[in-house]
Amino acid sequence: MRILVTIASRHGGTWGIGEVVASTLRERGHDAELRAPEDVTDLTGFDAVVLGSAVYVAHWMPAARDLADRLGAQLAERPVWLLSSGLATQPAASANSPHEIRDLVERIGARGHRSFHGRLDRSVLSFTERATISAARAREGDHRDMTAVARWAEQIADALAPVPA
Numbered sequence: 236m237r238i239l240v241t242i243a244s245r246h247g248g249t250w251g252i253g254e255v256v257a258s259t260l261r262e263r264g265h266d267a268e269l270r271a272p273e274d275v276t277d278l279t280g281f282d283a284v285v286l287g288s289a290v291y292v293a294h295w296m297p298a299a300r301d302l303a304d305r306l307g308a309q310l311a312e313r314p315v316w317l318l319s320s321g322l323a324t325q326p327a328a329s330a331n332s333p334h335e336i337r338d339l340v341e342r343i344g345a346r347g348h349r350s351f352h353g354r355l356d357r358s359v360l361s362f363t364e365r366a367t368i369s370a371a372r373a374r375e376g377d378h379r380d381m382t383a384v385a386r387w388a389e390q391i392a393d394a395l396a397p398v399p400a
């Protein structure tokens with residue numbers, strides 16, 4: 236199947252998660268394309284979509300939210316999986332606007348949503364970002380679990396092409 240993996244990322248950490256999703260889907264025989272949401276204008280030709288975003292100040296990035304708004308009807312016609320990447324240490328239910336994700340899951344009938352730990356490198360942050368993050372107790376470093384990402388992508392690959400009984 237032809238699968239679009241579209242990921243909003245500011246500093247590249249979530250994009251790297253998207254790369255692992257796309258390469259895992261390819262290893263499982265799918266034709267996966269990785270694109271930034273702002274480069275996606277139409278879903279024609281794609282059989283399924285993985286849409287994801289880094290989380291900043293409790294929200295998905297505008298480019299990912301904008302894609303969900305612009306192409307909501309087309310997303311609703313296809314199998315869609317959502318992913319978020321952030322460093323929130325609170326339980327998922329009290330962090331990162333779970334109601335927004337829940338609304339989106341319902342609106343487009345997404346098959347699922349998965350949160351993955353992200354990456355924080357203070358040296359690449361802007362002055363404003365550093366000021367924002369200093370109030371939070373976010374741990375510096377790369378906390379991405381690419382094995383877990385690949386496993387999740389394998390489940391998507393299998394759901395789209397079930398092994399015949």
Ligand SMILES: Cc1cc2nc3c(=O)[nH]c(=O)nc-3n(C[C@H](O)[C@H](O)[C@H](O)COP(=O)(O)O)c2cc1C
Pocket residue numbers: 243244245246247248249250289290291292293294320321322323324331352353354355360363364365367368
């Ligand atoms: C200014 C700033 C605000 C952030 N806000 C959140 C947040 O609200 N929730 C969260 O889980 N992670 C938050 N993070 C952590 C990022 O989501 C994490 O670093 C992520 O991996 C960044 O992805 P990117 O490299 O794709 O941009 C924040 C990071 C920064 C620098």
